[in-house]
Structures are given as C-alpha cells and as structure tokens.
Amino acid sequence: MLIFSRGGIAEVGAFDGTLKSLIQCYQTDPDSTYRKLRYKVRQNNDALLRRLVNDHGSEDLGDIKGRTILAWYKEWTGGGEKLSMGSAFVGQLRTLFTFGRSILEIEDCVRLGMVMHDLKFTGTRARKVSVTAQQADAIRYKARIHFGWYSIALGQAFQFECTLRQKDVIGEWVPLDQEGVSAVIFGGKKWIRGIDWSEVDENLILKHVTSKKQKETEVDLKLAPMVLEEFREMLGGRQLLVTDPVTKKVTVNRSLLPASGPVLICDTNGLPWTDSEYRRKWRLVANACGIPKNVWNMDSRSGAISEAIAAGVPLEFVRHAATHSDISQTQEYDRIQAKATAKAMRARVENRNKDETE
Template sequence: MPAHPARRSSRGKQENQLGSSPATRNKVFRYRRICARSCRHHRCGCAGCPDCSDVYPQLGASKHPMGYTLKKIIALYRTDAHSPFQRLGYQARVKQDRMMERISEKHGHLQLRGVKSKTLTAWYKDWSSGGRIAAGHALIARLRTLFRFGFIVLEDDDCLRLSEILRESRFRTQGPRLVQLTSDHVKAIRAEARAHFGWYSIALAQALQFELRLSQKDVIGEWVPIAEPDESDVIVHGKKWVRGLCWSHIDKNLVLRHTTGSAGKRIEADLRTAPMILDELGGQDEIIRLVNERVGPIVINDVTGLPWSTAEYRRKWRLVARKAGVPDMVKNRDSVQAATLVGGPDQARVLRHITLTDISRHLRSRRR
C-alpha cells in the first residue's frame, strides 16, 4: 500500500533538514525524545529551548547547534562530579585554576568548532613568546586535559577532534633539567642557614629533602582550607596543615615511614644511614628522645612556631642559597633529581615502591 503523500512529504522534509545519514537522523531523533520528556515540547530540537538547559550539558556539544565555548568547557571541568579536577590536591587545583583563567580570559568566548590546528599553534606561539617555553607547554597541557574531559565525560565530538589534533601536534619543550643540587651545595646551605640566619629549620628541611629524596611539600607540608578532605591536628586561622613529616612517622628503630606525592606512594627510610639528618638532630639518642617527647610537624618555622607556608619557605630558602653561593638556576626542587630510582653515595637508604612508569622515566632520562 503506498504511503500517504502528506506523510511522505513531511518525512522527506525532515530528512533534508537533518541530513541523509540514517545514523545522524537516529541520533537527532533520540535526543529530541529525551528533550521532549524533559520540556514537553514534542517538536523541540533543543535549539534555543530554555527548558532543555539542564539536559544539554550531559548530551555533548555536537548535539546542540551552537556547540560548546571554551569557557563553558572550563566551567564544566571545574564543577562536574566526574571531572579529574575533583581528584587533584588543593595546590594543584589552585595552579590549574590560574592557568585556565588565563585561557578563558583571552579565548573563552570562542566556539570549539571554530578552533583549528592553526589556532592552537598560534596560541602556543603567543604563550611561549619571549622564551616562556615552560609556560606555553603548561597551557597546552591544560588544553589537552580539557579536551580529553570534554570527549570522555561530555561525549563532545569537537573535543574528540581537538584531542586528536593535540595528540598529533609537536610543541617545543625545554627537556629535562640537567642541573642538580649537589652534596656540597646542601652542606653550604645548611651551614649558612644556621650560622648566618639562625634558621635551623631550613637546615633540617634541606637535609631531609636531600638525603631522603623527598619533595619540598613532602617535608614541610602545606596549608589547605579546612574543607579539604585531609585530616589534621594543626588548624590555624581557618586553614589546616597536611602532608608534611611528623615525629610520629619515626619509630624506635629510627625508621621513617611516610606517604609521599599525589599518588600516595609509601617510603621507608633508615635514618641511621642519613648522616646529615643525624647531624641536624643531634645523633641517634637525641632523635629517640625527641620522638618520645614531641608530637606534630618535624619542621617548624623558627619565628612563628608553626609549619612553614610554601611561599615563605621558598623565599627564605633562596636567600640562604644565594648567601651559600648556589647559582640561581639551581632550585630547591633539584634536591631530587628527576627520574632517579636510587640515591647517591651521600643519601640515605630508602625503600620505595617502583612502578613501570618510574622505570620508563628513568630509562628515558638516561638516554638523554
């Protein structure tokens, strides 16, 4: 039996509007049905429909005629419950927020469908101009994270396209840092911190960083808002101290156990094999006495009696380093050489879990 002429005409008109691909038509009709259940506009295509505003962020920009802007992707990355941003530590979120705000201020108004390979290359050239290669590379890394989130969580086709472009693109990098804080540097910093400045805590922190191969944050900790999930017994002015070394981490056999880094890796270090730390704390017997008598953070600001803030410690450490003759190109983070698996002869015996990723980084650094 032949189809009704009017019905055939209406269906043909809809197909011309939506495209000839059956998959495309089915996709659009499917989302129209979802929209209809939400806003009860049974002919709604979600274009400009205010009742669909709560539905569309979950459907992906490719289902909406207008698509996502870069600013909208950034906002969703910050707030979506499934975003990897929610799993970052406090300081990492603050750092990423600053970079994403910089991207949003200048380019946030742009539709993703209008961003091409040449656009991304022009952005990188602008961000890295004047020798700011590290800054340019960091901002490109944020874009990679944003577009990956948009593709995986929001199922957006433009984010998939841009992720593929960035995956195939090559941007200039600075390469691995070849400078290192040496044992002689550490000895000079410790001596100047004690004798010239009277900052015994900086001398102790430097010894702990170098001999245990720990980051600055793993030694002195950090101050975060009370609302952060980490537990702490040190709370001052609406912030709490977390992550740093405590006296309770040392047992009676002078073995220090600590959870390090954002990945939460456990380490065990025998302090009896760390001469610099023993020297700063007065020997093995004195350390045992301190462990039995003291609680809380090991490294305390000599002036305030509280754990150091990150910014203040960094500023004071640089003053000491310059006084000790350490070049400005050598930074505190160079206490731990990148991609090393074992310590040198001047460092303590530390047991830590080594992953395949650690081995891969180590091999790449050796090849360079």
C-alpha cells in the first residue's frame, strides 16, 4: 500500500512488482535521482507520478507491453492534442525504468527500457519564436518609464544579454528544509539560485552557477550594453565605468553597486520575485509594447542565442555561452567558456548596431 505525503509518496512497503511500488521506491530510495531534483521540478514530477499511480499503479510490470504504453500515450495526449503532456509522462516512465534497471536491478525494467527505446512518440514542436533585441529594448523602456518596474527592465537586460534563464536571474522561493543556503527568508520560505550582487566582482565579471545544469557561467557585464544602461538608471546617472582619455583604460566604480543581496528585487514589496508574479508583470509590459502573446519571457534566452548565430558566432562558442555543452567543469573549460561568452557578446552587439545604422 502507498500513501501520499505533501512532498510526494510516503514509504509504506517494498517493491511488489507493480508500477506504484516502483514509483514508491524511486521516491524513497537514498540512491534515487529523485532526491537530487530541484524543489519545483520535484513538485511537477510528483503530480505526474500521482496520476500514474491513480490510473495505472496496480499494473504489474510484467504485464506492461509496448501496446500498453502506446495506449497510455494516446490517453495522456488526448488523442494527439496534448503532446507536451504525453512527452512529460513518457519522460517519467523512462526515468522510472532506468531507476528500476540500474538501482533495483529489476529484469522487467530492463525489458521495458528497451521497449521505450524502440517506441516512437510524436514529439512536441520546438518553439520558433524569440525575443528580439528591439523587443527587449521596448520592454525595458516600457517597464521602467510607464510602469515604474525598474527590476523588470533590469531582469530583461540580464536575460537577453547574458543568455540566462529566468530562474537564474530572479531565483526561486523554496521551503526552508530544501537544500541551499540563503540570507533571504520570508513567510517560511527561502530565496535561492538567483543572481546575487556578491557574484559580480570588481571588474563587473558575473560568475553564476546555473540552476538547470549546475554549471558555472562567466559573463563580462562590461560587454552587455543593456545591463549597463539599466545600471546607469539605477545609479541615477552616476558613472559606473570611467574611461581615461589618454590611456583609454576603463575603471569600474564597483562600490556604487550593492556588495551583496539579490540583484532582482520586486519594485512593490522589496523582496525577490516569485516566478509567477514576474511572468505576469512581464506579460503586462509586453502587451503594452504590442509584443505578440505567443512570445514569452522564456524566449529571451532563445533570442540571445539566435542573435549570436545571426552575428556569425561559431556554433561551438554559442553552445559555450549558452552552457549547452556537457564538457566537465575543469579550469581549462572555465577559461574557454569565459572567452567564448565574451566573443559572442561582442559580435552580437556589433551586429545589432550595424543593423540599426543600415
């Protein structure tokens, strides 16, 4: 028997051959990858796993065949109308069978893993829209001038210029018992994973560990004109960068910026943003700019990548800048990543300025 706790399924028994007992083991085994999932990801997965238990948990693994899974897939997709839902469930089954094969050494999971490998599922169509530099500028201006939401403008600048995901910019709120140290605690939750001022050094080099792949990305903010413009607005026109007229050496007045704390603070409550409220207000600004509703905040990152490719940046450099590579985090790799990101950012800005003058 299984029971659900607030965080998922509570352990009540051992594996008995059914799908629901496999799910139980996956969620409670100390060596399971489930324990390494981020809080929000685990919440989403728990919802899928609950439905699997409710709808098909009593199925014996030995009775599950390829046709069984195809029938479930048709059910999950509503006959092909909800492909993203179907993909989510297929992903969960793959994870469950991999766990059962590699950790529990269940023969039926070996067989089912091969079945899943051979089956073909209709994939979701990749998004083909991106936030352009012009749209990013419009959002920044509208957010700042018409709404007074300076942090939305700064967040848009960071997302677009630095090829960062929304979560890496604004962070997330999680229960206190979740992993991660934070100096920001409110309402029984803590803020983690967002950009902190302490990650910006005296030369305006941002070093941030990404939320999705836990890889350190290094970005020279001096090469990000949108970010620098928002910094100037934040500082009331005070000069963050001073260039010596003779030597042309650039001096950074890093002391003008906060030493630590979340970079993105909600303009109305003084706390780090929640993801839902940030998306909601970004959408209000985007609507006011006339940006189509099929263009989302998450498309800022794809816009940055698209701009780099259009500027002629080698694909290898783009992958490094977007932290798409699977190469280990060695010291040599860190130097390559920083150089690649800087090259990509320079080329993007040069190409952007060229387009504006033509």
